[in-house]
Amino acid sequence: MRGLDSPRNGPKLGWSRVGGISQTRRVFGVLIRIDSVTKRYPDGTVAVDRLSLDIPDRSITVLVGPSGCGKTTTLRMINRMVEPSEGTILIDGVDSRQQSVNTLRRGMGYVIQNAGLFQHRTVVDNIATVPRMLGWSKDKARARARELMERVGLDASFAKRYPYQLSGGQQQRVGVARALAADPPVLLMDEPFSAVDPVVRKGLQDELLRLQAELGKTIVFVTHDIDEAVKLGTMVAVLRTGGRLAQFAPPAELLSDPADAFVEDFLGADRGIRRLSFFSSGGLDLLTAPVVAVDATAEQIACRAASDVPYLLVTGLDGRPLGWSEPGALTAGRVDVGQLLPYGRPFVAGKDSLRAALDCAVLSPTGWAVAVDAEGRAAGVVSQTAIGEAIRGAHAHASAHAASVDPKAATR
Numbered sequence: 001m002r003g004l005d006s007p008r009n010g011p012k013l014g015w016s017r018v019g020g021i022s023q024t025r026r027v028f029g030v031l032i033r034i035d036s037v038t039k040r041y042p043d044g045t046v047a048v049d050r051l052s053l054d055i056p057d058r059s060i061t062v063l064v065g066p067s068g069c070g071k072t073t074t075l076r077m078i079n080r081m082v083e084p085s086e087g088t089i090l091i092d093g094v095d096s097r098q099q100s101v102n103t104l105r106r107g108m109g110y111v112i113q114n115a116g117l118f119q120h121r122t123v124v125d126n127i128a129t130v131p132r133m134l135g136w137s138k139d140k141a142r143a144r145a146r147e148l149m150e151r152v153g154l155d156a157s158f159a160k161r162y163p164y165q166l167s168g169g170q171q172q173r174v175g176v177a178r179a180l181a182a183d184p185p186v187l188l189m190d191e192p193f194s195a196v197d198p199v200v201r202k203g204l205q206d207e208l209l210r211l212q213a214e215l216g217k218t219i220v221f222v223t224h225d226i227d228e229a230v231k232l233g234t235m236v237a238v239l240r241t242g243g244r245l246a247q248f249a250p251p252a253e254l255l256s257d258p259a260d261a262f263v264e265d266f267l268g269a270d271r272g273i274r275r276l277s278f279f280s281s282g283g284l285d286l287l288t289a290p291v292v293a294v295d296a297t298a299e300q301i302a303c304r305a306a307s308d309v310p311y312l313l314v315t316g317l318d319g320r321p322l323g324w325s326e327p328g329a330l331t332a333g334r335v336d337v338g339q340l341l342p343y344g345r346p347f348v349a350g351k352d353s354l355r356a357a358l359d360c361a362v363l364s365p366t367g368w369a370v371a372v373d374a375e376g377r378a379a380g381v382v383s384q385t386a387i388g389e390a391i392r393g394a395h396a397h398a399s400a401h402a403a404s405v406d407p408k409a410a411t412r
């Protein structure tokens with residue numbers, strides 16, 4: 001691993017092996033094993049109670065739960081900012097207590113809320129902090145920092161700014177870049193995006209998913225927001241007050257089979273709708289018969305109108321949707337685009353989920369959803385009824401699949 005594998009900086013245990021082993025290991029081997037860990041603070045507070053979790057490598061594991069349920073304590077026990085009272089944490093099979101704290105932390109980037117940047121250092125020097133500590137030259141560390149700025153979507157012109165000259169979202173990006181600077185195999189992230197507004201937050205989440213697809217880190221991500229957990233997590237651990245594990249499962253399973261009333265309550269009222277995010281719209285039967293171009297002839301309109309759909313979708317000459325019309329209101333050669341009913345927000349067939357398709361249909365004045373291709377050209381239309389059938393089919397398929405696969409395979 002870059003920055004970690006030089007003989008001078010090389011760890012005595014663990015880390016240098018992670019990259020090599022991961023190459024041959026099946027996807028989602030266990031990298032961090034939390035084995036019956038309890039944390040009792042000196043005042044007697046039990047923050048974490050006999051917690052066992054197998055955190056898979058090269059994926060995002062989210063710890064979620066109400067305030068005070070022990071998420072931060074758990075995260076900090078992984079890099080030994082907090083020492084467990086009982087139990088063991090194994091990193092790639094090695095007891096974390098057998099490694100020096102410095103070695104352990106060198107393999108774990110840490111990102112917190114509000115980024116926690118050094119206010120007196122420029123962006124580039126904030127990001128270069130760990131490489132500099134590891135003995136890299138200033139030039140090499142800064143070059144690495146600039147490379148990471150690009151990776152996390154920060155314009156190079158920010159390099160010489162100080163943190164107070166950045167927005168909250170930009171500061172978070174610097175925090176992520178700083179944590180990645182020495183290319184650690186593990187990233188620990190404690191509510192990193194909770195201080196920014198929802199739009200910026202969504203951007204940061206998307207960016208993290210993109211980065212993760214590129215870099216394949218083992219990320220442990222703490223949040224109290226279940227939507228964020230479902231969006232980001234490969235696995236999600238729901239903790240309850242007192243630091244006890246309520247459920248550890250992939251998000252789709254959490255939504256379909258909450259372990260108990262606490263998890264169900266925590267997931268919120270619309271978990272059925274949210275679960276549809278995990279089903280592709282690819283299987284929907286799109287109808288092209290009710291789609292007419294704005295320059296359609298009278299015969300073409302008459303022919304399209306013969307289909308069972310009460311409305312026709314009119315498209316422009318470029319194939320993009322313009323709006324809905326009742327067939328009788330269309331006159332060849334004289335389509336008044338201003339009179340068309342809005343087609344709402346289309347979904348991208350095959351790329352978007354059944355949830356997106358359903359949302360389109362619900363918002364559409366005709367009750368029909370418009371599907372487009374990647375270029376935004378109309379690919380067809382689909383009714384709420386057909387989407388409902390596809391949803392039932394997807395549920396049935398998921399249940400059959402769950403019955404044939406051990407759902408706890410990745411959770412021991």
Ligand SMILES: Nc1ncnc2c1ncn2[C@@H]1O[C@H](COP(=O)(O)OP(=O)(O)OP(=O)(O)O)[C@@H](O)[C@H]1O
Nearest residue numbers: 041043045047066067068069070071072073074224
């Ligand atoms: N140093 C400490 N001494 C005593 N109790 C502590 C200490 N640190 C945390 N606690 C307690 O341990 C429990 C878990 O705290 P922790 O910070 O891990 O919760 P959390 O899930 O991260 O909460 P939040 O969502 O509010 O950040 C809480 O009851 C907290 O008050």
Ligand SMILES: [Mg+2]
Nearest residue numbers: 071072073190
């Ligand atoms: Mg916390």
